[in-house]
Amino acid sequence: MPASVHANTTGLPRETAGRASYNKAQRRASVQALLLALPLIVFLLSTFIAPIAMLLARSVQNHEVAGSMPALTQALNAWDGRDIPGEPTFALLASGLKQAQESGQLGAVARRLNFAQPEFRSLLMRTARNIRGDVPKAWKPALIGIDERWNSPEVWRLLKRAAESPTPDYLLAAMDAQVTPQGAIASMPANASVYREAFVRTISISATVTLLCLVLGYPVAWLLANLPAKTGNRLMLFVIVPFWTSLLVRTTAWYVLLQPGGVINSVLSGLGLATHPVPLIFNRTGVLIGMTHVLLPYMILAIYSVMKSVSPVYVRAAKSLGAHPFTAFVRIYVPQTLPGIGAGCFLVFVLALGYYITPALLGGAGDEMISQLIAMQTNTQLNWGLAGALSAYLVIFTAIFYFLFNRIVGIDRLRFG
Template sequence: MNSSLSSVSGVPLRAGGPAAYRRARRQAALRAFLLAAPLLVFLLATFIAPIAILLARSVENPEVPRGMPALTPMLRAWDGSGTPGEPVFAALAAGLGQAAADGRLGDIARRMNLYEPEFRSLLLKTSRKVRGQTPDAWKPALIDFDARWGQPETWRLLKRAASTPTPDYLLNAIDAQVRPDGSIAPVPADSAVYRAAFGRTVWISASVTLLCLMFGYPVAYLLANLPPKQSNRLMLFVIVPFWTSLLVRTTAWYVLLQPSGVVNQVLMALHLIDHPVPLVFNRIGVLVGMTHILLPYMILAIYSVMKNVSPVYMRAAQSLGAHPATAFVRVYVPQTLPGVGAGCFLVFVLALGYYITPALLGGAGDAMISQLIASQTNDLLNWGLAGALSAYLVVFTAVFYFLFNRLVGIDRLRFG
């Protein structure tokens, strides 16, 4: 074969031998990278970087170090026994005044209030007290103003707030806390919120995934085995919902499931019920709305695999004496498991982060973890706890991917 005319992977092998070929391959790879570079930069700036910054917030503790930089190293050097000396009290007084002048005192007070509910009022009152004061000794003056400044626990909390990175947010996200002696313990039962929310989120996501699988598998089987003309027509009913806004579809269910809505009216007209059944603002509404919205993802994932399963295997099994049902369960279904796994994983992961549908159709006991994250960022402005909750959600997603991949091998899925 003429080396000047031959090519490998689209790169001609001109005169010069292997060295010229490797140089040409490097140039082709460089051109491909330069073409993809704008997309990579866009993804980094709009997707990867914001997620990384939010996750980093889960271990950051910047309020006290930034607001009172002179006090922070003194607190870190303090051994935690008794109360600090006069220099630390003086640094606290100066730091409170400077933080108030810089507009950082509110952030510090909000951070400390996570440790002790009354700490915010203590800092604000003390800040107002120290303005314009020049006592001979700050330690007795502050203790005389509020006895809590003479308690070691108050200073231990300040020392914890001056340390970064911190596990506090990660512990709070699973309803745990650090005791004064440094041990980790669960929060009181009446304050525990997040573990129940994580369990509720997983339960709802798993239920929606199971419902989508129950309804989606027969539909995908029908679409894969119908003649192409009929299959393409029916496929429109699967694809059209993607052209409708998620908010519009959720609002439609909000109207349909009302006590005076269409669903209750039809059931009463058929004499299946005597009075309206509560179908909204509860778990039923959440499951119905999320199943309807996520069902197309399950159908398309399974259909893509079923379309490539040859009917020859079923006919061969039946020709060897297998009952059609046995041939379906033992021959056909195992070949579709990669699609089932991909569909289940896709639906499950999308359901984990759902926000609009549970917020509109669910009740007070149906709040998912995404709603708590939104509450922390929009209402409470606690980005650290929001980052911790998001970090656990990412971990859950990775764990469930590993489990699905081990069970059905979704990484072997090929779309054709």
């Protein structure tokens, strides 16, 4: 038998060549797809992933003292933390304060230490001002003479902790905890506890807004899905138009409507339903109204996209078999829309967790969400470490919620349109 016939009969050379050609084509297609997506990947890494990673890294970084006074940092790392350090460490403190002041970094060091103890900034500034003169024979008595607090081991322990990097201090502070001078972890006093209540408040407000959006959005989505196509498309414009309006503008509009002399209170007074202005703003009511209005379209669109694919045949069949219309709706129609309900609830809840503008404008003193506290730490307090720690906990909670929601409902089975 000729060799060519044998090769065609067994098919091995041709099969091997075909497989190699197929694999080569697959690799070429994968490379082309990667090259097409490469600009988007670079854009996301540089403008989204990298900034978030840098902010989260701030939650454990502690470079102010170590970067400004490296020699003092090494001496403090070797110090046992019992009694006050010796003369060499005092001398390094004096030289470090001089260098930090000359380089313009003393303000950052003082601000970082002031987070640990509010009086630390004045201590450093006063000490730095008084060591500009002649060099004394011994720095230890000289610095203690400038301020008696340098004779306290607790002050030096705080300075030692502030020089350590990475540090858990910011992560502990974000949970209203701190490290005691003895090295144990203790909760902050009740009058100084802020962030745990803020996290609970954020979750509570987000869950309430999600429930309100579901109650208000489900009937609207059902109406849009069951109206004639022409009428439904026209009414859908009222759901989509808010996306064309700035979030700040919509929130400001509610600010005008809800204030004591606003439209709503004027109407209530004109109808005789209220003898004095109803408090609708600068409280939880204003926050819930504003956030529900902003997030309601997400719930409607998520449920509507699933309702459009539900065939009315099943409900009609249930009615023809004797089921009450309400029973047919609850037991036949609603279960088929659960993917849309799950998608809408997940989307609204996650978006509500990070809301900032609406609670800031419509809420009161007891309605701060965690995003407002993060903004305050970055814009006012300039405490990027604590802001990073709060952001890290918010990201962790969102990831946990996603995992639990995926296990219970199944994100991969939800339809987002």
